[in-house]
Amino acid sequence: MTRTDHPGRTAGDGATEQASPEKTNLPLLTLGAIGVVYGDIGTSPIYAFRQATHIRPGAASTDIEILGLLSLIVWALTLTVAVKYVFFVTRADNNGEGGTLSLMALARKTFADPPVWITILGVLGAAMFFGDALLTPAISVLSAVEGVDLVAPGMGRWVVPITLVIIVGIFAVQRFGTAKVAIVFGPVTALWFLVLGLSGLVHIIAYPAVLSALNPLLGFGFLFTHFGIAFVVMGAIFLAVTGAEALYVDLGHFGRKPIVLAWFSLVFPCLLLNYFGQGAFVLEVGIDNVASPFFQMQPDWALPPFVMLATLATIIASQAVITGTFSLTQQAIALNMLPRMVVQHTSATQSGQIYMPQINMMLMIGVLILVAAFKSSAALSSAYGIAVSGVMVVTLALLVVVMWRNWKWHKALVIGFALVFAVIDGAFFAANAAKLFQGGWVPAVVALAVAILMWSWMAGRRRLTAKTRRDEVPLEFLVNNLAKKKPNVVPGTAVFLTSDVEGAPTALLHSLKHYKVLHEQNVILTVRTSTSPRVPDDEKVTIDAYNELFFRVVVTFGFMESPNVPKALALARKLGWKFDIMSTSFFLSRRSLKLGQKTGLVRFWQDRLFIRLARNASDATEYFHIPTGRVVEIGTQVVI
Template sequence: MTQTTASGAPATGDVATPAGGHDTNKHLPVLVLGALGVVYGDIGTSPLYAFRQALFIRPAAQETSVEILGLLSLIIWALTIIVTIKYIFFVTRADNKGEGGTLSLMSLAAGSFAKRPRWIIGMGVIGAGLFLGDAIITPAVSVLSAVEGISVVAPQFERWIVPITLVLIIGLFAVQRFGTGGVARVFGPVTALWFIVLGACGLWRIIEYPAVLWALNPSYGAVFLFTHPGLALIVLGAVFLAVTGVEGLYVDLGHFGRKPIVIAWFSLVFPALLLNYFGQGAFVLSHDLAQITNPFFEMFPEWSQVAIVIFATAATIIASQAVITGTYSLARQAIALNLLPRMTVRHTSETQSGQIYMPQINSILMVLVIILVIAFGSSASLSNAYGIAVSGVMLVTTILLGVVMYRVWKWHLVPTLVVMIPFLVVDIGFFTANVVKLFQGGWVPAAVALVVAGIMTVWIQGRRRLAEKTRRDEVPLQFLVENLAKKKPTIVPGTAVFLTSDIEGAPTALLHSLKHYKVLHEHNVILTVLTADTPRVPDDEKVTIDAYNDLFYRVVVRFGFIETPNIPKALALARKLGWKFDIMSTSFFLSRRSLKASPKGLPIWLDRMFIALARNATDATEYFHIPTGRVVEIGTQVLL
């Protein structure tokens, strides 16, 4: 049997060229500007609530400047250690052919083993669940915190904060179907101006009270923690709000490349955030704390506060847009890696494959965000729920990063531990601090993460049991081919493509076709679609053909985990291999399984849950972009 790829060379496996392919030198300014809007939109809105939350946790009887400097020092050094050192210098280097994110890192780490360890897949599942838990908190807390500026400029309209927030959130999710391309063009400039305003106002307040710069000394933060042991974890949970959104640096790595993200951080984002936090500290230190309710908005001149409320609302909408888009990307990766059932993916751009819209995900997110806003009613209450998910994702990232350092980068064990242990100590500290808030709202993202991880686990286990059951009942493909070569049935013209996930077994649709129709096409293709551990697979390695005989061919199509599976386009590449593929003379045979719960094996409710997920999965015809007029579905019943 001869095996070739679309390049005409021997097949070499799941190898892909680097994703993204950005000409960072030519388009660097544009990429930097884009990164400001998409990557840093979330962390750029943290000054709205992070310092305020930390400030009002302190014991009221001890309102000293040393305490305020201590809180400020903790925020400054959290930004420096977690974002600048950990993510900028280490995590963003752990790219999977240019792509980033929890599932991408999981694939990179798992790919370093001969057989994927289940604990690494488990870490990826937990990380993905926690990210989705964070995705419902970000729009709610960000938009609420911005709209709450109304209470500063017009206290009489305070009762309208929640209704206005709901209108903005519904509008935000309603426009997703139209795509983010047009909106994204204004993300960068608006966010860049936002950071400039943050930095400028902060610098003005620092000039008024330069003693605030003593907070650069990390000893102030350490002293605060040691002198307030009873509040240490609660304060760290509030301080952590300053770094929420840091996963954006890694998740959007494939959209912009590492260089633009790093330049944007050091040239504008980091300086602006530092200046603004120092400015808020200076404002609090130079005013009566008893009269301050929202230091972010109150630090601005009174004549500008209305404009700042509007501007902050726009910035939070941008931050929310970024996390919603990231959720679509994560869900698509999870589907490609067989962690979730198929869902509808609609492309909203003819040129950018990353711009997608997923109706089911969009609806679920919108409903959950609306429920959160109504249930909690304020960003102060919601902020208690806004740390467990993010700190959990960061901890998962650190563990998987350690595996990549040791097994992929081939670091020695000693330097790996020297780098990883301090990061783990910091991450575990922040995670513990956020777990303290579990019963104050933190249960919300934790519950979402558990539900998502549970769904993924049921889907993985259900697919494994279904594959084992199907494999036991199937006839070996080689055996069938040899027998049909000896005794050929009636041959009809055309090409029949039989889809199957099992490379060794004969497709159920083929067996039932022979049983009922007792005919065989002159060309029969046994097609298997695989997902590579890389983001993309180049065209010349996407298709592999094995010729069994004149009647049967084995075709394996590989897609990267961020690619959209399009079988007709992939099969058209086979023309380079001499296969005269014509969609109009080709029929696609699919097996539609009717699943029934079994009293044996897993608990009956788990079987029923898997069956429900399978029934609600997007039809294979739509998911693989097969023309509906060329599809023949053959039904079979399977007892799990």
């Protein structure tokens, strides 16, 4: 067998597009990061401080209590976002990409035989992100629209209908892509942060004593003196840092430098000014006279445009988490953690601009149900937090693995870092878990359902692969036999897709059985997914020549890439294979899965779920971008 490796490049390949985004215009990238990365955390001031001061009557009845709550918010932002995420998590990039699955892949790289618990953490983190994706649009848009009741008293009954209409509109425009809309994301969100900072600064100047909340002892003092409600308060404080996970998820789109620059130059200062301003306003007028400090501290003349700007900001925040869900799902599919789904590219130049109609519809239905059921952002705040805090715990665990095995930190430093942030993240998670029966069960159930789907799909694929390998004929055995006794040869090239590099493809065996012919060139094609987000062209294709009739071609895509098989095979022209799509036929095996006899309830329902998922998976022809006119599908039944 002769192995041939040759570098090849094609114009517009994903690896070329995404390489080192920080080398382009830094100011534009920073502005874009403000709009996409910080849209979610930028809407937290609408409801975070309000919920913290209204935990129960009397919980914030004195000045020292209000300052204590404010101190907790300030230091939560500082430690969780500025220190943990900005300084450390964003450094754990997987060839420039971030996110839970990317971090999981990076952690797995450090092991020759990765332990299963790393995969479990990745599954849990991804599943909890889906729970977060349902709640973020619901609570963000609802909290902004509630401001209309202050602009026009009596409009309260229209808050839910208006919110439902806005949400339907948000999901309806997803099919057109975010490339054009994203142009205004940065400027609008930058204006939003400037208005947040200015509105807070006015009240800080009027009541500068509020700055004493910078003292962390006030926050600790509040927790010790209100120990009975400390967990509930921490759950409300956590609302101020929701959206921090977006710093890491969108790392590949902007690069670390723009994200860090945007945080320290605009986002962090403006958030602090607004929270201090809300605290100053409450201290001025008294907690009993404030229902929503965020809106009430605005002058009457500014309230209508302010509500409109807040609504725009929440729409942007929702847009960011929706597109993040599309990207996460695409990664999960590439890593064989979910079945194939339709992925539509909405931009000819940006590979990250995708639309997934199935995910979009499920998200929209879920968000509409949440808004109609909870009816207010205050009620939704009880459900919000469990999923996000869970993602943060998973991120910390995987980050510790990377620090220890990839960055080669000293064990004492790793343990110290892990202990400090385990206390913080653990406290937030426990506080949010305490809200389980007040609405927190919603994201927990969603995350559990997604985790079961992912785990069942992976388990089913493992069993199906094992079953197929037991029944397959070794490829080299078949090739050697055909070389000795050649069947009739017809012109053209036949490409047989298979996931097993050792066994003969089922489609090839059935083709020989029924047609009793071979093509002039027969390519056994295996598509693999790398643990890296993107694979350079010179590493994408390898060819092994068995003889003049058979070739083994392995195409490797990164888990962030769209698997375009014809485009990848065009690279093989530089390897000596004269690939011509018009003289090539692709042979695919379409498996019809059947249930066998099972022992055990778990195996029974898990296999039924796997079969249902497989039947609803999108067509392989569409997923691999193979022209439908060049495909021959051969069916076979498999009992699992």
